[in-house]
Amino acid sequence: MKSFTISEVVDSFGVNKFTWSVFFFLGMSMVFDGYDYMVVSYTMPQISAEWALNKVQTGSLSSWSLFGLIIGGALAGIISDKIGRRKTLIYSIAAYSILTIPIYFVQSFEAYAFFRVLTGVGLGACIPVVTTMFSETTPTNRRALFITFGMAWMIVGWVLGGLVPTIIVPLYGWRLCYLIGGIPLLYAIFLYFKMHESAYWLANKGRKAEAVKVLQDIERIATGKITERDPNDMIVPPTSKVVGPKALFSKEYRSATAGVWITYFCGCFIVYGINAWLPSLMLEKGLKLTSAYGLAIANNAAAVLANCSTGFVAEIIGRRKNLIFSYLIGGASILIMAFVPGYFAAILAANVFMGFAINYAITAVQPLMAESYPTEFRNTGVSWCQAFGRFGGALAPIVAGIIMAMQLGPQMSFLFYIIPAVVGGLAAYLFVKRETKGKSLDQLAQEKISV
Numbered sequence: 001m002k003s004f005t006i007s008e009v010v011d012s013f014g015v016n017k018f019t020w021s022v023f024f025f026l027g028m029s030m031v032f033d034g035y036d037y038m039v040v041s042y043t044m045p046q047i048s049a050e051w052a053l054n055k056v057q058t059g060s061l062s063s064w065s066l067f068g069l070i071i072g073g074a075l076a077g078i079i080s081d082k083i084g085r086r087k088t089l090i091y092s093i094a095a096y097s098i099l100t101i102p103i104y105f106v107q108s109f110e111a112y113a114f115f116r117v118l119t120g121v122g123l124g125a126c127i128p129v130v131t132t133m134f135s136e137t138t139p140t141n142r143r144a145l146f147i148t149f150g151m152a153w154m155i156v157g158w159v160l161g162g163l164v165p166t167i168i169v170p171l172y173g174w175r176l177c178y179l180i181g182g183i184p185l186l187y188a189i190f191l192y193f194k195m196h197e198s199a200y201w202l203a204n205k206g207r208k209a210e211a212v213k214v215l216q217d218i219e220r221i222a223t224g225k226i227t228e229r230d231p232n233d234m235i236v237p238p239t240s241k242v243v244g245p246k247a248l249f250s251k252e253y254r255s256a257t258a259g260v261w262i263t264y265f266c267g268c269f270i271v272y273g274i275n276a277w278l279p280s281l282m283l284e285k286g287l288k289l290t291s292a293y294g295l296a297i298a299n300n301a302a303a304v305l306a307n308c309s310t311g312f313v314a315e316i317i318g319r320r321k322n323l324i325f326s327y328l329i330g331g332a333s334i335l336i337m338a339f340v341p342g343y344f345a346a347i348l349a350a351n352v353f354m355g356f357a358i359n360y361a362i363t364a365v366q367p368l369m370a371e372s373y374p375t376e377f378r379n380t381g382v383s384w385c386q387a388f389g390r391f392g393g394a395l396a397p398i399v400a401g402i403i404m405a406m407q408l409g410p411q412m413s414f415l416f417y418i419i420p421a422v423v424g425g426l427a428a429y430l431f432v433k434r435e436t437k438g439k440s441l442d443q444l445a446q447e448k449i450s451v
Contacts, residue, residue, distance in 0.1 A: 010215075081377055156304060327424040
């Protein structure tokens, strides 16, 4: 039997039933994740009114879970690289679903903030594992497509996070929306019995026999056949001398780290800031509650299209060009939204374009997160990048609240997002030097070792 790599075996099956099953399993995880985050924006006006919150406190309602995301992401990357992708994903889903339920009963701003931080820890652990798992289970020539397309599931959750409150809040109030957020606990139990561990992670840990077993399961699902492979014939790239968070800032990886961290920070700042305040901004412009919510839902629906399309473009023109281009378009869309005429049709069109453009930008960096680092600290790289980005997302609603408190008008509330759009584009141009399009994970790891 000739030697083989995991990438060669996975690529030989192409896109198959296993690929789509993983796409569904991971995708549903992101739907629940997206709902849990976005439900805050749609219950924010009612919570603010009930507890008589000021603008900064109201903006912070969307930030508390993001602070938890930073903590959860920083810890989960290290944990996932040690105990595996599967366990980390299951535990994180169970954690954030269980911790969302008590919010139904809270009676103060402080108690709400406390549980949203704890919930955010679970959310922060979930998202980077999903990105990493997508990168480690899909064929090389479709890797960017599935990573970015997979992020569209989270936007579906965002849309649900708008639809459910639109229906529930007028009838039953805001609290029931959080009780519904406990449903993912059942899904975590389902994944426990259905989810495979990453073959890349198993092989990197020296568990080649188990990695081969996973590859056989993939082959059986994909083709209905099983090929006997000797684990000793599996080629695994040598591990890096430095692993964990320290490796992200080593000479070999610091430029890539700067590129993905800054661009993702800027993308999160724009997307989370606008999403948190969009319903409130539209209410300030004089729109009815249902119209304001409708615009926010349309914004997120456009984001689904962005997530589905950016991977296609990245596979054609490359990750770097796609990322630079995305921030140019994102900045232009914000300008249009700031100066759009005041009638509803024009606002709706500008809003949909902005939703597409800013989410295209934040998603364009996703493949590079996973492709920039080797297996032994890939999820650490993804999770620390996302944690840093979520810090930007956590700051944005608060900063936006400060801007709105200055009473400069809705136009300025949009225009200040031009700054992170420009910074994100410059970071992509200056720091993202390595093109990863068309290269397998094993090939990318070997290239770094050869440098």
